Amino acid sequence: MSELSGRTAVVGVGEDGVGLAVPGSTPLDLVARATRVALEDAGLALSDVDGLFTASAYYQLPGLDVAEYLGVRPRHTDSTAVGGSSFVSHVGHAAAAIAAGQCDVALVVYGSTQRSDSGRLVSQSEGSPHERPYRPRYPVTMYALAAARHMHQYGTTREQLAAVAVAARQWAQLNPAAFARDALTVDDVLSSRMVSSPLTVRDCCLVTDGGGALLLTSAERAADLRRPPVYLLGHGEAHWHRSITHMPDLTVTAAVDSGRRAFAQAGLTPADVDLLELYDAFTINPVLFLEDLGFCAKGEGGDLVASGAIAPGGRLPVNTNGGGLSYCHPGMYGIFALVEAVRQLRGEAGDRQVRGDVALVHGNGGVLSSQVTALLGTSPTR
């Protein structure tokens, strides 16, 4: 177990505009409202915030934009941009900064009005000159190529992939805040419009608005705040490629490394995990991550997701808010996975509440490129 394990905690969470924001909102408006909700949750003020962690597809210098809008003057700013996993990455960077005395209260925050912006995918992903001429649809074709290879190599089926979307929808039906709550069956997923084979539109995440915020501080200070602390027990990052052409093996992600690092820091194993929030931009993602994080052997992820284990009532609850497939997906989802894990561990999840003391949050960025794993718990030690 590392000396960083359990030394910091999430003390406040907030969201705003999940699904569809107030008309005419800017991404920074959502950032500010989510921040205010998180501050209220923690019993802290903006003047307490001295560390800022953010990323954006809208703003090239997002740390500067967010700080100016909020009126904070951070002494530590980190705009690490590793796609949708950025915010899970930021949590680990914030913990290290707090432990090193670089800041006392860290704000991790994101906002996007992607759906209000006519569903246009706001993306700064420039695309490789060695891929653009072939007209893959970014990013779905890249994930489709991984899914096709997994199916070819391990016999994974489209029905098994569809089971991921169905489980996510069943969780969303327990969550009044989820954007997509209509009934969804495996057949519905299979018969939906094919976007990039083998993935249909129902294998793909939503396009929504949404803002999310997290506040972290030291375990000592967390003990005096309003809400039960949720401790950061372990954190690990890894990336091996940027373009899908250069992913060494389309069936193995760098979550193998990020997960191993997070578990080592926490002194935990997959058997200790009670619930998982896995970045599900596409249905193949949780299959790959369950394998690579050690919850089943390579090639057995399809069987696991189709067994009912990940759905409500299952032994391994995954994406309890409905995930990027049914809760929300405003361009980058990582922060919403973190917020849900905190709510679950604090026992605030209503009808979708699961029992548990340890949650695994896994962020994915780029095209299965950046992998970041965080382990959160209700106690600073095992």
Added chain:
Amino acid sequence: MADPTPAGDIGPSRYYFEALRAGRLVHQRCERCSSALFPPRVLCPVCSADALRWEPSAGAGTVYSASTLTPRDEDPYTVVLVDLDEGFRVMSVVEGTSAPLGARVRLTPQPVDGPAGDARLVAVVEGGTDE
């Protein structure tokens, strides 16, 4: 039959695309560790050597993965990742919907419509599979 290493006044990426526009698929190989390298670069990502030479590729390879897109107002096409026999992987495209994983393909540089005079690799499925 290695191509001559380009002079130092042309970057490797430009060299690659100029060759492709001239109808030749080339790739780099590390002089020290013999790794086949793509895309073009100045440093070997396997062993850090900076002595890289250009080699021609015959364009023969195996489909590593494939995804078919079916846009509303145009013919379907299949984006493929191809493992070339020389030991590097590229993205390419097959006209139509048939590119089984493991199928043998041949890649040919073809001009892309437009003023830039660009070229891309088009894959044709041949008989047999490699798996």
